[in-house]
Amino acid sequence: MKTFLSMIGILTLAQWLFIGLLHVFLVAQDKRSPETLNKLHDMPVVGGYFPAVPVATPEDQQREEAEKNLLQILEAKKYFELPAAFSAEELSELIQQIRSQKDDLETQAQEISQRREEIQQLAEDYDRREKELLARQSALEKRASSLQKTEEELALKRSIVEDSADAIETSNLKKVATWMNGLPPEKAAQLIVPDSVRGEGAEARLQRYRDAAKLLSLMDAEAVSKVIAHIDPLDWLEIEKEKRKLPLKKK
Structure with a gap:
């Protein structure tokens, strides 16, 4: 009797081990589909360890797909819902605000345009003044060059005159010195x-x-x-x- 019970225990443990390994295999191979589980459920002895899984019929799949599409349509409809209609006073106030904003924008545009024209005028004045200053600088440089040349000529003439005067003076002094001797x-x-x-x-x-x-x-x-x-x-x-x-x- 004791031996019989031991055999039953061993068989039970072996069965549990087999069922556990089978579960691990199904998970590892990603084969836990409803069809596979239902086939295992129909097998004798081990079927009790695999519960039956309801399999959706084509009609069920179509119905589920239709429900999903309906939910998507309802969700998308929220983004296209129009606001409640405005009253006459609200519309008038809204139009007035739009006109006021338009006037403000036009005023700002005019100010910007006027400012742009002023800046353009300043830039033109600056360019004109720069050209005038460059022209004056060029004229002054030419004048300075001319004055320097004139100064050099005058210095040369002065040197010549002084040399001539010194020569005349020396000549006269020599005559006087000879007479004094x-x-x-x-x-x-x-x-x-x-x-x-x-x-x-x-x-x-x-x-x-x-x-x-x-x-x-x-x-x-x-x-x-x-x-x-x-x-x-x-x-x-x-x-x-x-x-x-x-x-x-x-x-």
Whole structure:
């Protein structure tokens, strides 16, 4: 008896194991369709472990599809429902608001257009003024170039005139120096620095010393040494200062 019960227990466990593995297989293979489950339900012994699943007939499928389409139509209808009709006052107010907004937009458009024209005018004025400034700058540059050229020409002419004047002065001084070389030292000294030099103004006296320095630098050294002896030491000191300022000793 004990052996019989053990056999029954083993068979029961084997049956449960088989049913479990079969469920796992169906899930893994994705074969739990109503048709498959119904076939297993009809099998003896193991059928009780697989409940019957109702299978939809073609009519049921058509009816289900029709219900689904109807629900979709009802859902879509919500998006096309028109609002409730406006009253005359509401329509009048709405029209007034639309007109007011239209007027505001037209006013803004006019202001923008006017502002655009002003900006365009400013841009044109700026371009015109820039061209005028560039033209004036070009004219000033030409004028500056012309003035510089004129200045250079004047400087050259001044240099030529000064050189000519210096040459004439030097030539005349040489003639006077030659004449002074033949005069007695006392007379030559009196002509170079007369006694009246003390009564002259500072500028005239300075010019007298400059002329004396130039003249003495062109005279013979022997004659100069004799003339110096008859010139007041204070006057000779001033003459010597002017001689040092001469750029070049000429004879």
